[in-house]
Amino acid sequence: xxxxxxxxxxxxxxxxxxxxxxxxxxxxxxxxxxxxxxxxxxxxxxxxxxxxxxxxxxxxxxxxxxxxxxxxxxxxxxxxxxxxxxxxxxxxxxxxxxxxxxxxxxxxxxxxxxxxxxxxxxxxxxxxxxxxxxxxxxxxxxxxxxxxxxxxxxxxxxxxxxxxxxxxxxxxxxxxxxxxxxxxxxxxxxxxxxxxxxxxxxxxxxxxxxxxxxxxxxxxxxxxxxxxxxxxxxxxxxxxxxxxxxxxxxxxxxxxxxxxxxxxxxxxxxxxxxxxxxxxxxxxxxxxxxxxxxxxxxxxxxxxxxxxxxxxxxxxxxxxxxxxxxxxxxxxxxxxxxxxxxxxxxxxxxxxxxxxxxxxxxxxxxxxxxxxxxxxxxxxxxxxxxxxxxxxxxxxxxxxxxxxxxxxxxxxxxxxxxxxxxxxxxx
Amino acid sequence: xxxxxxxxxxxxxxxxxxxxxxxxxxxxxxxxxxxxxxxxxxxxxxxxxxxxxxxxxxxxxxxxxxxxxxxxxxxxxxxxxxxxxxxxxxxxxxxxxxxxxxxxxxxxxxxxxxxxxxxxxxxxxxxxxxxxxxxxxxxxxxxxxxxxxxxxxxxxxxxxxxxxxxxxxxxxxxxxxxxxxxxxxxxxxxxxxxxxxxxxxxxxxxxxxxxxxxxxxxxxxxxxxxxxxxxxxxxxxxxxxxxxxxxxxxxxxxxxxxxxxxxxxxxxxxxxxxxxxxxxxxxxxxxxxxxxxxxxxxxxxxxxxxxxxxxxxxxxxxxxxxxxxxxxxxxxxxxxxxxxxxxxxxxxxxxxxxxxxxxxxxxxxxxxxxxxxxxxxxxxxxxxxxxxxxxxxxxxxxxxxxxxxxxxxxxxxxxxxxxxxxxxxxx
Numbered sequence: 001x002x003x004x005x006x007x008x009x010x011x012x013x014x015x016x017x018x019x020x021x022x023x024x025x026x027x028x029x030x031x032x033x034x035x036x037x038x039x040x041x042x043x044x045x046x047x048x049x050x051x052x053x054x055x056x057x058x059x060x061x062x063x064x065x066x067x068x069x070x071x072x073x074x075x076x077x078x079x080x081x082x083x084x085x086x087x088x089x090x091x092x093x094x095x096x097x098x099x100x101x102x103x104x105x106x107x108x109x110x111x112x113x114x115x116x117x118x119x120x121x122x123x124x125x126x127x128x129x130x131x132x133x134x135x136x137x138x139x140x141x142x143x144x145x146x147x148x149x150x151x152x153x154x155x156x157x158x159x160x161x162x163x164x165x166x167x168x169x170x171x172x173x174x175x176x177x178x179x180x181x182x183x184x185x186x187x188x189x190x191x192x193x194x195x196x197x198x199x200x201x202x203x204x205x206x207x208x209x210x211x212x213x214x215x216x217x218x219x220x221x222x223x224x225x226x227x228x229x230x231x232x233x234x235x236x237x238x239x240x241x242x243x244x245x246x247x248x249x250x251x252x253x254x255x256x257x258x259x260x261x262x263x264x265x266x267x268x269x270x271x272x273x274x275x276x277x278x279x280x281x282x283x284x285x286x287x288x289x290x291x292x293x294x295x296x297x298x299x300x301x302x303x304x305x306x307x308x309x310x311x312x313x314x315x316x317x318x319x320x321x322x323x324x325x326x327x328x329x330x331x332x333x334x335x336x337x338x339x340x341x342x343x344x345x346x347x348x349x350x351x352x353x354x355x356x357x358x359x360x361x362x363x364x365x366x367x368x369x370x371x372x373x374x375x376x377x378x379x380x381x382x383x384x385x386x387x388x389x390x391x392x393x394x395x396x397x398x399x400x401x402x403x404x405x406x407x408x409x410x411x412x413x414x415x416x417x418x419x420x421x422x423x424x425x426x427x
Numbered sequence: 428x429x430x431x432x433x434x435x436x437x438x439x440x441x442x443x444x445x446x447x448x449x450x451x452x453x454x455x456x457x458x459x460x461x462x463x464x465x466x467x468x469x470x471x472x473x474x475x476x477x478x479x480x481x482x483x484x485x486x487x488x489x490x491x492x493x494x495x496x497x498x499x500x501x502x503x504x505x506x507x508x509x510x511x512x513x514x515x516x517x518x519x520x521x522x523x524x525x526x527x528x529x530x531x532x533x534x535x536x537x538x539x540x541x542x543x544x545x546x547x548x549x550x551x552x553x554x555x556x557x558x559x560x561x562x563x564x565x566x567x568x569x570x571x572x573x574x575x576x577x578x579x580x581x582x583x584x585x586x587x588x589x590x591x592x593x594x595x596x597x598x599x600x601x602x603x604x605x606x607x608x609x610x611x612x613x614x615x616x617x618x619x620x621x622x623x624x625x626x627x628x629x630x631x632x633x634x635x636x637x638x639x640x641x642x643x644x645x646x647x648x649x650x651x652x653x654x655x656x657x658x659x660x661x662x663x664x665x666x667x668x669x670x671x672x673x674x675x676x677x678x679x680x681x682x683x684x685x686x687x688x689x690x691x692x693x694x695x696x697x698x699x700x701x702x703x704x705x706x707x708x709x710x711x712x713x714x715x716x717x718x719x720x721x722x723x724x725x726x727x728x729x730x731x732x733x734x735x736x737x738x739x740x741x742x743x744x745x746x747x748x749x750x751x752x753x754x755x756x757x758x759x760x761x762x763x764x765x766x767x768x769x770x771x772x773x774x775x776x777x778x779x780x781x782x783x784x785x786x787x788x789x790x791x792x793x794x795x796x797x798x799x800x801x802x803x804x805x806x807x808x809x810x811x812x813x814x815x816x817x818x819x820x821x822x823x824x825x826x827x828x829x830x831x832x833x834x835x836x837x838x839x840x841x842x843x844x845x846x847x848x849x850x851x852x853x854x
Contacts, residue, residue, distance in 0.1 A: 015483075016480065016483035016484050019484055020484065050503065053443065053503070053507060054506075054507065054510060056442075056443035057443050057446055057447065057507050057510045057511045057514065058510050058511060058513065058514035060514070061510040061513070062509070062510060062513045062519075064520070065506045065507075065509040065510045065513065065519075065520075065521055066506070066510070068502060068505070068506040068509070068521050069502070069503060069506035069507065069510075071502070072499040072502040072503045072506075075495060075496070075498070075499040075502065076477065076480070076496060076499045078495070079481075079492045079493070079495040079496035079499075080480060080481065080484050080492075080496065082489070082492040082495070083481060083484045083485050083488040083489060083492045083493070083496075084484045084485060086485065086488070086489045086492065087484065087485035087487070092489075092492070093491070093492075094492055094495050099571075144526075
């Protein structure tokens with residue numbers, strides 16, 4: 001049997017009991033004949049506690065030092081997991097991101113993995129040990145400094161490592177049973193998905209579903225790595241994130257595939273409208289160049305048709321709320337040059353997305369979606385679509401209503417409540 | 428001006444305020460024109476808290492993993508100190524033991540430094556930065572695993588690094604003002620020493636004085652590194668630990684040197700007596716071989732003259748209390764072979780030592796010491812001497828009395844109380 005990579009989130013290793021429970025599950029996998037590589041997050045709220053400590057010292061910690069600080073979190077949890085496995089009579093060795101060969105660029109706080117050279121991990125498992133690897137961290141190729149990959153990036157470590165090791169599967173453990181058709185806190189009758197394709201999961205993650213980190217899904221798709229999302233608190237099968245059906249094997253997974261995978265929502269964005277932009281070639285480009293220079297990440301962009309009488313148009317876009325200040329400043333500096341009328345900023349919005357690979361071959365999904373929202377009295381402010389996703393911006397207060405109405409309209413409701421949240425609320 | 432290495436103990440960096448205070452002192456040294464390299468311990472009780480966490484997971488953590496866990500402590504403190512310095516507008520970079528080039532053997536939990544290759548530290552200070560180095564930790568030459576150097580070994584890291592960097596001085600900061608003629612908790616009128624020689628400090632540390640780690644003093648003596656022991660809570664001059672006066676410069680330090688440096692005590696030992704050992708050649712050797720095989724560290728050893736009537740003798744020795752169980756087991760296994768009568772174990776003993784380089788040239792010190800103990804009603808159980816030290820074993824309940832009487836007899840009492848303990852009780 002091959003290599004299994006397991007990733008345990010902070011809620012699964014929140015205390016000594018959690019760590020012992022996780023160790024038993026790891027040992028059971030090893031006893032079943034697999035080579036096991038485990039990626040762990042920091043215990044419970046450890047990372048946030050370290051951030052608070054930094055905040056007490058200075059509001060603006062140098063990113064290199066913040067990374068040095070935060071990586072202490074996984075160092076603690078991985079050593080404890082290795083100890084718990086040893087206490088069960090099995091060999092275990094823990095490895096920092098650097099020791100595990102997680103090579104990154106030098107962008108502290110949100111470094112990108114550029115290579116994985118897992119020589120020490122391979123050596124450890126060849127010697128019969130279970131390897132425990134710190135998630136979320138790596139070492140920069142240029143400076144040899146310790147880096148972190150950004151919030152929630154332990155998932156990414158796990159999938160990237162699984163790909164580099166040629167693992168059979170990457171199991172992502174958290175405190176929920178898998179990927180649901182909607183957030184069970186909003187839709188209590190949300191159903192657990194048995195399977196979802198990489199591309200659907202990618203759209204779900206990009207649309208605000210927090211169960212898997214976006215970059216982790218990108219990795220899984222690129223390397224065609226099966227990901228099994230499940231709970232460390234139960235033995236239930238979770239959700240398999242698998243390659244989309246290919247022309248070579250159109251059956252099986254494809255046969256079972258539902259038209260709609262689920263409904264995702266996101267309350268982390270804000271909307272900016274540039275009112276009265278002169279409708280000349282190059283004006284929009286100038287605006288978006290200024291935003292790019294300020295490193296603002298845009299999501300949806302809508303430009304109205306200009307009114308014939310004024311030759312002016314409105315440009316609206318959404319962006320992460322924390323980028324709002326930077327974007328408004330960049331645009332304000334541009335007012336004289338571009339000659340727009342005014343800027344509007346709205347951070348009381350939410351995005352609701354309907355995702356499903358079946359959309360490609362089923363016309364009428366958009367109409368049904370909008371009809372459901374209209375019946376529920378939800379006003380649509382912006383629309384954006386991809387091949388397998390439709391997203392709308394609505395008022396923040398209407399997000400729950402919109403998600404519930406959509407979930408029901410597409411017959412996603414389960415007969416009874418399936419979702420259980422174990423342990424704490426974090427991952 | 429040259430390089431100054433400063434070491435701050437856990438009580439000096441116990442919280443955000445302590446870290447900011449330490450940062451100011453570091454920056455002041457930098458502003459005075461020195462290159463500064465700082466060695467830090469873990470914050471307050473952080474190391475003990477991590478040990479407790481390990482204990483909750485397993486009573487017998489694998490040493491490699493325990494080292495991985497414990498080294499998180501300095502990682503946190505060093506990153507926070509670097510941040511606090513940056514907040515004061517100065518460049519600072521933190522380095523793990525491994526990054527700082529602290530190369531050790533592979534004995535986890537009590538690794539020995541075998542080399543220091545401080546290339547990254549030299550590079551950082553050449554670039555104008557203050558280098559912050561994790562104390563207590565290194566990396567094993569053979570396995571590339573993270574090691575720890577044993578409790579209190581941050582002092583050793585500091586002196587070894589100071590020697591490798593060719594520093595002018597190694598400053599050891601704690602919550603007391605320096606080295607005192609006795610423990611101020613027992614002798615309130617203990618005097619702070621302005622100077623003490625390396626060899627006297629070595630005997631003090633070996634005799635139970637906890638102000639400096641024994642291996643740190645050994646390093647300082649071997650590399651002739653001046654050590655300045657002082658408080659991070661005040662600006663007072665502390666105690667200089669300096670090279671003993673040499674034939675080339677018999678004056679200065681030597682002129683001022685007192686006959687007696689101080690009185691040390693140690694309550695961490697136990698005494699074992701092997702009663703009725705046949706007085707034959709080789710019997711004692713067999714006993715001590717068995718103890719050595721069990722890795723028991725002996726301190727004092729006394730063999731009585733055998734009684735002519737029985738041809739049997741008693742052998743007594745002292746050892747660390749935690750080695751007591753191992754020693755008793757090793758000796759019990761030997762009873763038939765050696766044919767001794769019985770074993771006595773006493774862990775209610777204490778050691779009181781009088782230390783002073785002046786002993787060499789001042790006869791009568793021993794007599795005066797024993798007279799002082801007799802006047803105070805203290806019974807001497809064992810005696811051992813070196814060139815510059817006399818140690819006695821007494822009943823544990825008489826340690827305080829013995830220290831006080833000795834301190835007074837040798838005119839060491841100050842006119843008023845000098846010792847101040849700042850902050851907490853730890854280092």
